[in-house]
Amino acid sequence: MANDSDGITGGEAAGTAVEKAAPREVASGVGVVASDRIENPGFPPHRPRVTDEDPKKNYAAERTVSILFYLSIVGSIFAVAAYIAFPIVPGDPGSIRLNNALLGTGITLGLLGIGFGAVHWAKSIMDGHDLVESRHGTRGSDSTRAAAVEVFRLGNKESGFTRRSLLRNSLIGALVVTPIPAIALFRDLAPAEDPVGLLKHTLWDEGVRLARDPEGTPIRAADVTIGSAFHVIPEGLEDSEHPLEEKAKAAVLLMRLNPGDLNELPERADWSYDGIVAYSKICTHVGCPVALYEQQTHHLLCPCHQSQFDVANHAQVIFGPAKRPLPQLPIAVDEEGYLVAQSDFTEPVGPSFWERSL
Numbered sequence: 587m588a589n590d591s592d593g594i595t596g597g598e599a600a601g602t603a604v605e606k607a608a609p610r611e612v613a614s615g616v617g618v619v620a621s622d623r624i625e626n627p628g629f630p631p632h633r634p635r636v637t638d639e640d641p642k643k644n645y646a647a648e649r650t651v652s653i654l655f656y657l658s659i660v661g662s663i664f665a666v667a668a669y670i671a672f673p674i675v676p677g678d679p680g681s682i683r684l685n686n687a688l689l690g691t692g693i694t695l696g697l698l699g700i701g702f703g704a705v706h707w708a709k710s711i712m713d714g715h716d717l718v719e720s721r722h723g724t725r726g727s728d729s730t731r732a733a734a735v736e737v738f739r740l741g742n743k744e745s746g747f748t749r750r751s752l753l754r755n756s757l758i759g760a761l762v763v764t765p766i767p768a769i770a771l772f773r774d775l776a777p778a779e780d781p782v783g784l785l786k787h788t789l790w791d792e793g794v795r796l797a798r799d800p801e802g803t804p805i806r807a808a809d810v811t812i813g814s815a816f817h818v819i820p821e822g823l824e825d826s827e828h829p830l831e832e833k834a835k836a837a838v839l840l841m842r843l844n845p846g847d848l849n850e851l852p853e854r855a856d857w858s859y860d861g862i863v864a865y866s867k868i869c870t871h872v873g874c875p876v877a878l879y880e881q882q883t884h885h886l887l888c889p890c891h892q893s894q895f896d897v898a899n900h901a902q903v904i905f906g907p908a909k910r911p912l913p914q915l916p917i918a919v920d921e922e923g924y925l926v927a928q929s930d931f932t933e934p935v936g937p938s939f940w941e942r943s944l
């Protein structure tokens with residue numbers, strides 16, 4: 587059937603082109619050329635900038651650009667000086683913050699100075715005319731392609747790569763084996779100690795009191811009302827040798843539910859106290875802090891990738907990429923009414939990893 591509406595006329599055989607207006611010759615295939623195509627408007631007329639017309643403005647722009655470059659130099663030198671003058675003192679978070687802030691300020695100045703200077707240079711001083719760079723075909727000429735094939739052929743002939751199978755195979759073997767030292771080197775970056783042991787043991791131990799994070803004050807069972815949640819650290823954490831590292835493993839969330847809502851595993855029946863339960867705060871997906879507690883549903887939400895854990899059902903995963911429940915910290919109450927741990931966690935906290943045996 588004829589179809590004039592889209593520019594193709596019935597009866598036209600393959601190998602022809604049809605154009606509503608001003609038909610053109612096309613070598614092969616079916617070509618449809620819209621008759622109302624938009625003409626290329628070309629470039630707008632060149633508008634001279636103030637720096638093109640006023641030598642004083644031009645000179646001022648030049649000075650601005652060099653000031654920006656000098657600012658960049660000052661920033662970079664400042665970054666190095668600050669890094670040396672304000673070193674990171676192990677165990678002092680304040681020194682880390684100060685060092686990072688000064689270093690970041692210097693590097694920012696260094697990069698922004700160069701960036702802004704280059705942009706300002708290009709926009710106000712360099713020639714402002716629009717240019718067209720025509721594309722050209724990327725295929726090499728037949729003679730170039732033939733020469734390239736000849737190079738490969740000659741190389742193969744002279745090296746005997748395909749003919750000398752012993753040489754070829756031993757070379758392939760050497761190339762495959764060469765990266766192995768790199769694997770050994772990178773493997774050596776892993777902690778020397780057994781990772782399971784490192785993560786399995788935290789500061790929690792029998793009788794260690796549960797304390798508020800970050801104040802470090804111990805928590806009485808009576809302070810924990812139904813529906814409340816506490817961010818918890820082991821009492822005495824600040825006195826440990828590496829408080830930050832220890833906190834990263836030992837952080838805990840403490841919640842009190844109506845005891846009737848708790849569905850505890852039989853072997854963990856004595857791990858809670860009157861509806862108060864404690865779970866590791868470190869997400870079992872990739873280790874973000876699970877810090878959002880929804881008291882109506884008893885769900886804990888990890889903000890990183892939305893894993894959800896059901897506190898009423900031993901923190902099992904009910905949504906998201908996490909694969910394991912949050913480890914539970916067995917707790918009790920001491921003779922003064924403070925919440926204490928019964929022991930350390932009974933499994934490694936944090937993400938799953940290949941050395942885990944649990």
Ligand code: FES
Pocket residue numbers: 869870871872873874888889890891892893906907908
């Ligand atoms: S780290 Fe918690 S969901 Fe990914």
